[in-house]
Amino acid sequence: MAAETDHNTLLMACADGDHQALRAIYTLEGARLLGVVQRIVGDRATAEDLIHDAFVKIWQMAHTFDRERGSGKTWIFSIARHLALNHVRRRHREVTVDDETAERLEATNALAAAAEASDHFDWLGKGELDRCLAELDAERRNCLFHAYVDGYTHQEIATRLERPLGTVKAWIKRSLTALHECLT
Amino acid sequence: MSDNTMPRNAGDIDALAGEYVLGTLDIETRRDIEQRLPEEGALRAAVERWEKRLQPYTRLAEPIEPPAALWGRIEHTLAHASQDAVVRDTLSPPTGPTWLQALWQNLSLWRGLAVCGLAGMLTLGTLTALKPAQPAAPRFLVVLMTPQHSQAGWVVQASSPRDIELIPTGGFEVPPGKTLEFWTKADDWGGPVSLGLIEPGESRHLSLEHLPPLEENQLFELTLEDAGGSPLDHPTGPIQFIGRAVAL
Incomplete structure (x- = not known):
């Protein structure tokens, strides 16, 4: 894996108009970005379109990247993730889950029923937030990761975990506060 | 949250920024935040903090080799x-x-x-x-x-x-x-x-x-x-x- 400085340097080269620098970012991160976006939108053709749009945006916005305010890698992933999130949120404006999603979630639920209240994600050992995440209940961690990784809405998480919508909303809000306090 | 009033206190701004980065907000609130980011330093800083904290967990999604x-x-x-x-x-x-x-x-x-x-x-x-x-x-x-x-x-x-x-x-x-x-x-x-x-x-x-x-x-x-x-x-x-x- 490339060091942080590589991403920063490559973004600065993009800002100077170097196509090869963008190509290098694509080679380094293309597969991981496509994985992240595909997981959120659930459709391969759409995910590839969004990766196209993300790289065009990275190219056009590279001059706005400020290494003082964060890492290039984080900036790149944010662009791709938010394009994907805006896409799914625009498509599913309604709060209710459509039949197809509900069906899919129900099937997943049946499979996962026995594993309820245990972790749905192999989250440990990924980042500095580990220590604070470990202080939350498994179910609350599941809420956070179903949102962050799967791009689920509150309603989709509630359906997936078979919990009331209000409970899920409150859990997420409180978990974020707990994480924030743990870090400060 | 789909109203246009943005919280002013630090804890609420942080929670809103966290939900934006997690992705749970509706499209109207997302657009609202994205429009305010360039002008509102506190909100932008909170979003950047959450992006940084959570980014390592993007590894939970399996990479897919692009065509x-x-x-x-x-x-x-x-x-x-x-x-x-x-x-x-x-x-x-x-x-x-x-x-x-x-x-x-x-x-x-x-x-x-x-x-x-x-x-x-x-x-x-x-x-x-x-x-x-x-x-x-x-x-x-x-x-x-x-x-x-x-x-x-x-x-x-x-x-x-x-x-x-x-x-x-x-x-x-x-x-x-x-x-x-x-x-x-x-x-x-x-x-x-x-x-x-x-x-x-x-x-x-x-x-x-x-x-x-x-x-x-x-x-x-x-x-x-x-x-x-x-x-x-x-x-x-x-x-x-x-x-x-x-x-x-």
Whole structure:
């Protein structure tokens, strides 16, 4: 894996108009970005379109990247993730889950029923937030990761975990506060 | 949360930023936050903190090797983006409507847009954003293309969410006994609404007084109907040109 400085340097080269620098970012991160976006939108053709749009945006916005305010890698992933999130949120404006999603979630639920209240994600050992995440209940961690990784809405998480919508909303809000306090 | 009041206290700003980065907010709130980020330092800093904390956990998604053709598409778009930049450079000083009219009339740009689709429109949006602020600048742009995306035929320019102008960018032959009818539909409407019959080759100014304000991603299309227009409250003929609104 490339060091942080590589991403920063490559973004600065993009800002100077170097196509090869963008190509290098694509080679380094293309597969991981496509994985992240595909997981959120659930459709391969759409995910590839969004990766196209993300790289065009990275190219056009590279001059706005400020290494003082964060890492290039984080900036790149944010662009791709938010394009994907805006896409799914625009498509599913309604709060209710459509039949197809509900069906899919129900099937997943049946499979996962026995594993309820245990972790749905192999989250440990990924980042500095580990220590604070470990202080939350498994179910609350599941809420956070179903949102962050799967791009689920509150309603989709509630359906997936078979919990009331209000409970899920409150859990997420409180978990974020707990994480924030743990870090400060 | 879909109201426009943003929290002012640090804890609430942090929670809102956290939900934005997690992705649980609805589209209206997401748009609201994205518009405020450039101006609101505290909110931006909170978002950047959450992005940094959570980014390592993107590894929970399995990587997927992109198909070989994907980089080619990106490179193709970048090549056209460079041409657009040349177009921009030849039009100095930028003078609002004239600048846009020159863009409308630039055939090679339209061919590029037709090929590049959304990415092309993003580029145009970015270029327009680079102009000095002007009070009467269009707020939405729609490029109406053939369903195969091979040719751009019309452009909708909206100077406000209630006033739109339909501008032809190329010729279109209406067969005898037929007419073009203009329709629009926002994401959450039940069906399309007719905006009337359109003469090919003529610009038309339309007021959307009786409709909700124009919104991002709103669909516009021109269908070929029998003379007099569709007898029903929805299109009955084939789509000739179609596009979605992009906020500028």
